[in-house]
Amino acid sequence: MVRIAIIGGGIGGLTAALAFQQFGFQAEVFEQAPELLEVGAAIAMWPNAMRVLERLGLKEKILEHGGVVEEEPGRFVGARDAFAGRGKSRGRRAPKA
Numbered sequence: 278m279v280r281i282a283i284i285g286g287g288i289g290g291l292t293a294a295l296a297f298q299q300f301g302f303q304a305e306v307f308e309q310a311p312e313l314l315e316v317g318a319a320i321a322m323w324p325n326a327m328r329v330l331e332r333l334g335l336k337e338k339i340l341e342h343g344g345v346v347e348e349e350p351g352r353f354v355g356a357r358d359a360f361a362g363r364g365k366s367r368g369r370r371a372p373k374a
């Protein structure tokens with residue numbers, strides 16, 4: 278079996294490792310950090326990223342742990358905050374410069 282070494286266990290390295298595994302390769306991730314910790318408050322997953330993660334079978338897990346941004350054409354409507362169970366927040370997108 279082909280063995281693949283991936284240097285770095287960020288979202289890129291972990292996604293690549295999962296994809297390689299699903300194609301039958303043995304992927305091993307080498308991460309320099311002693312442990313993986315949360316950095317910042319959150320990460321927005323855009324549709325192109327979600328398409329890849331859905332293909333890898335992660336969509337349901339992500340929706341289980343994340344919130345969903347709701348949008349109408351040209352207007353940000355709100356985001357369901359799945360972490361705090363705060364329901365729907367409302368806001369407006371910043372006007373275009």
Ligand SMILES: Cc1cc2nc3c(=O)[nH]c(=O)nc-3n(C[C@H](O)[C@H](O)[C@H](O)COP(=O)(O)OP(=O)(O)OC[C@H]3O[C@@H](n4cnc5c(N)ncnc54)[C@H](O)[C@@H]3O)c2cc1C
Pocket residue numbers: 284285286287288289290307308309310317319320321322323
């Ligand atoms: C404040 C902030 C907010 C962001 N918000 C968003 C967002 O909302 N949505 C979005 O899509 N993107 C966002 N980004 C960008 C996103 O975080 C990056 O594009 C993404 O994390 C890059 O992933 P990566 O796996 O390529 O790199 P990284 O996440 O940087 O991972 C690289 C890993 O490789 C390890 N490494 C490096 N060198 C070595 C080595 N020699 N040996 C072993 N391990 C090594 C590092 O320790 C690290 O864990 C944000 C970035 C920042 C800084």
